[in-house]
Amino acid sequence: MDSEKSAIIAACRMLLRPIASLLLKGGMTWREFSLLSKSVFVEVATRDYGIDGRPTNISRVSLLTGIGRKEVKRLRDAAAAPAETPVSKSTDATRVLSGWHQDPDFLDAGGEPRELTLDEGPASFEALCDRYAGDIPHSAMLKELIRVGAVEERNGRLRALSRYYMPVQSDPQWLLSAGSFLQDLGNNINHNIAVPAGDRSWFLGRATNPALRAADLPAFHAFLERQGEAFLEAVDDWLTRHAAEPGEADQRVRAGVGLFAIQGDNDDTQVDSHDQD
Numbered sequence: 669m670d671s672e673k674s675a676i677i678a679a680c681r682m683l684l685r686p687i688a689s690l691l692l693k694g695g696m697t698w699r700e701f702s703l704l705s706k707s708v709f710v711e712v713a714t715r716d717y718g719i720d721g722r723p724t725n726i727s728r729v730s731l732l733t734g735i736g737r738k739e740v741k742r743l744r745d746a747a748a749a750p751a752e753t754p755v756s757k758s759t760d761a762t763r764v765l766s767g768w769h770q771d772p773d774f775l776d777a778g779g780e781p782r783e784l785t786l787d788e789g790p791a792s793f794e795a796l797c798d799r800y801a802g803d804i805p806h807s808a809m810l811k812e813l814i815r816v817g818a819v820e821e822r823n824g825r826l827r828a829l830s831r832y833y834m835p836v837q838s839d840p841q842w843l844l845s846a847g848s849f850l851q852d853l854g855n856n857i858n859h860n861i862a863v864p865a866g867d868r869s870w871f872l873g874r875a876t877n878p879a880l881r882a883a884d885l886p887a888f889h890a891f892l893e894r895q896g897e898a899f900l901e902a903v904d905d906w907l908t909r910h911a912a913e914p915g916e917a918d919q920r921v922r923a924g925v926g927l928f929a930i931q932g933d934n935d936d937t938q939v940d941s942h943d944q945d
Contacts, residue, residue, distance in 0.1 A: 709733045710743040760802045761833035765818060767800040769831045770908055781828040793826050852926055876930055896927050
């Protein structure tokens with residue numbers, strides 16, 4: 669086995685450990701995962717490996733994936749059929765909270781999110797949702813934000829408690845968010861493995877130390893909460909200032925940065941205290 673294939677296998681094992689743990693928590697068996705992964709192999713091979721920008725034909729998908737042509741056709745037909753998919757509220761909810769923290773129409777004299785009425789006046793929660801929540805009704809948005817502790821209602825007025833939407837752990841919205849985090853990280857790594865001509869690598873870095881005193885873990889997490897929140901708010905402000913205007917829909921692209929804590933046993937791939945691509 670060549671060194672590149674060995675490295676892919678080793679990387680795949682590292683990648684699959686947290687995924688397997690997540691799926692086991694959700695009650696998915698290896699057989700269900702096997703069937704799902706087969707359909708995803710076909711989906712990705714069809715979408716990303718065509719010639720001259722066209723979808724990949726069945727024979728080429730079969731060659732790339734090792735799946736028989738009849739099975740490839742069956743999986744592609746099944747993927748084309750309408751299916752009920754859970755809708756993630758994360759993007760719209762985060763946009764509402766971000767607007768509440770940045771839009772001058774919803775800030776007080778000190779630049780902080782003002783307390784809002786539900787539906788009275790131009791600076792109400794309903795007006796905020798009309799501007800930032802897409803087609804989600806403001807009543808449904810408020811119920812969700814209160815449920816996850818991002819907003820509180822007191823004496824008929826609403827107060828923002830958080831700038832970001834984070835669903836309660838283990839509920840469907842949290843699982844959808846977890847999948848989105850893993851997808852964003854995987855897309856970054858895939859891009860950097862083979863940077864397209866004329867493009868540049870995307871930032872990818874981490875800072876770790878395998879010899880941190882266990883007693884200092886609470887202090888580290890408190891430090892990360894403070895510094896990480898400040899950093900993400902600065903990124904959010906920058907992205908907001910550079911957002912495309914409503915008439916520039918064809919110039920829009922999704923961009924951002926992810927930040928997460930690292931904690932766990934040392935693995936077999938020791939790295940320097942700070943490694944970055």
